[in-house]
Amino acid sequence: MSVRAVPDSMDPTVVAAVDAELDRVSSEHTVSIRLAIESGSRAWGFPSPDSDYDCRFVYVASLETYLSPWRTRDVIETPLIGLLDVNGWDLAKALRLLVAGNAVLVEWLMSPIVYRGDEAFRTRLREVATEVADRDRIARHYLHLGARQWALQAQKGGLKKVFYSLRPAMALRWLREHPGAAVAPMHLPTLMSQCELPADLVASIAELTELKSRTREMGTATPPALIAAFIGAEFDRAGVEFTKRGPRETASARAVTDEFFRAEALR
Numbered sequence: 018m019s020v021r022a023v024p025d026s027m028d029p030t031v032v033a034a035v036d037a038e039l040d041r042v043s044s045e046h047t048v049s050i051r052l053a054i055e056s057g058s059r060a061w062g063f064p065s066p067d068s069d070y071d072c073r074f075v076y077v078a079s080l081e082t083y084l085s086p087w088r089t090r091d092v093i094e095t096p097l098i099g100l101l102d103v104n105g106w107d108l109a110k111a112l113r114l115l116v117a118g119n120a121v122l123v124e125w126l127m128s129p130i131v132y133r134g135d136e137a138f139r140t141r142l143r144e145v146a147t148e149v150a151d152r153d154r155i156a157r158h159y160l161h162l163g164a165r166q167w168a169l170q171a172q173k174g175g176l177k178k179v180f181y182s183l184r185p186a187m188a189l190r191w192l193r194e195h196p197g198a199a200v201a202p203m204h205l206p207t208l209m210s211q212c213e214l215p216a217d218l219v220a221s222i223a224e225l226t227e228l229k230s231r232t233r234e235m236g237t238a239t240p241p242a243l244i245a246a247f248i249g250a251e252f253d254r255a256g257v258e259f260t261k262r263g264p265r266e267t268a269s270a271r272a273v274t275d276e277f278f279r280a281e282a283l284r
Contacts, residue, residue, distance in 0.1 A: 018135075018136045018137065019133065019134065019135065019136065020131050020133075020134045020135070020136040020139065021131055021132065021133055021134070022129065022130060022131040023130060023131070023132065024130065027059065027070075027130075028070075031070050031099075031100060031101060032070075032132070034098070034101055035053075035070060035072050035101065035103060035132055036132065036133070038072070038095060038101070038103045039053055039072070039074065039103070039132065039133065042074075042076075042093055042095065042103070042105070043076075046076075046078075046093055047078070047079050048076040048077065048078050048079070048093070049076060049077045049284075050074050050075070050076045050105070050133065051074075051075050051076065051077055051108070051134065051135050051138045051139075051281070052074060052075045052125065052126075052131070052133075052134040052135065052138060052139055052142075053072055053073070053074035053075075053105070053131070053132040053133045053134060054072070054073055054074070054125050054128035054130060054131050054132065054134070055070065055071060055072060055073075055128055055130035055131075055132070056071045056072070056073040056124065056125060056128060056203075057069055057070070057071030057102075058180070059071075059130060060128045060129055060130045060203060060204065061180070061184055061203060061204060061205055062204045062205040062206045062207070062226070063180050063184075063205060063226050063229050063230070064229075064230065065177070065229050065230065065232065066230075066231065066232070067100070068100075069100045069101070069102050070100050070101050070102065071102045072101075072102065072103040072104075072132060073103075073104060073105060073106075073125055074093075074103075074104075074105035074106075074132075075105060075106055075107075075108055075111050075122070075125065075142075076093065076105050076106070076107060076108065077107075077108050077281050077282060077284070078107060080282060080283070083109075083282055091106065091107035091109060091110040092104065092105065092106055092107070092110065093105045106122075108278060108281055108282075109278060112145075112274040112277070112278055113274075115145075115146060115149060115150060115274070116149055116151075116267055116270045116271065116274060117154070118150075118151050118153075118154025118155060118157065118158060118265075119158060120155045120158040120159060122142075122146065123146050123150060123155065123199075123200050123201075124203040126139060126142055126143050126146055126200075127143075127200065127201075127202055127203045127204070128203055128204075129203075129204050129207075138281070141277065142277070143200070145273055145274060145277050146199075146200055147199065147200050148270075148273055149269075149270035149273050149274060150199040150200055151199065151265055152192065152198070152199035153259050153260070153262065154265070155192070155199050155200075155201075156189060156192050156255060156258075156259035157259055157261060159185040159186075159188045159189050159192075159255070160185070160189060160252060160255045160256060160259065162185050163181075163182045163184075163185030163186050163189070163248070163252060164182075164252050166178060166181040166182045166185070167182040167248060167249075167252065170182060170240070176225065176228075176229075176238055176240065177229065179225065179240045179244060179245075179248075180205075180225075180226075180229065182248050183205070183222070183244060183247075183248060184203075184205050184208070186247060186248045186251040186252060187205060187208040187209060187212065187251075188201045188203075188208060189251045189252070189254075189255045189259075190208075190212050190214075190251050191208045191211060191212055192259075193254070193255075193258065194211075194212050194213065195211075205222075205226075209222065215243075217243060218243050218244070218247055221241045221243045221244055222244060224241075225241060225244065
């Protein structure tokens with residue numbers, strides 16, 4: 018069964034261009050696109066009037082490609098066209114990064130905006146991600162991502178950039194409040210709704226989100242104090258709670274991902 022979830026708020030002309038680009042990629046590269054989602058601020062829950070359309074997809078190449086001794090690129094990148102940015106990963110690459118602790122595939126699987134996809138594929142891959150994702154490494158991914166953006170925000174300013182640290186900080190809070198989970202929502206409002214947060218912080222985030230939704234350039238004002246304090250506290254706490262560890266034992270995770278990959282490659 019196929020899945021598609023594109024909100025009416027998205028420009029139908031751009032959505033049609035995304036669909037056409039996905040059709041072209043599938044045909045020209047002879048690949049099967051199993052899931053194509055929106056990964057940028059629109060899916061994160063804080064778009065601006067001029068936000069890009071960041072389509073990301075997972076594909077499976079032909080069996081001949083996987084059986085050849087000559088390795089090919091495991092990414093497909095397309096030229097930027099206006100607000101349109103469409104790129105994808107081979108399933109094998111996506112699975113390797115997942116086992117290594119990269120949270121990108123996890124986020125794609127949790128996107129609320131889906132251009133196209135195989136529902137059974139997404140469901141099973143979510144199960145695989147839940148089974149093999151390393152909670153501490155996923156958290157460290159968010160910590161490094163958010164701290165880097167927070168440092169850039171302090172250096173260059175810009176209220177827009179606050180969100181690129183706020184969302185990782187909220188993901189870290191979500192992971193802390195859900196100690197048995199490794200796969201957090203990617204959508205900021207969903208993360209917030211599933212966390213215990215002070216009412217004044219929620220109100221401050223809502224106000225900043227509303228400003229971003231109607232303003233192309235938010236300026237370089239100092240970030241709201243409540244939000245800045247929350248981000249700093251979550252990064253400090255995560256640095257202590259989600260400690261860096263040595264090499265991970267990956268035999269069981271590789272076995273699970275091997276089985277899934279072979280089943281998809283042979284379809």
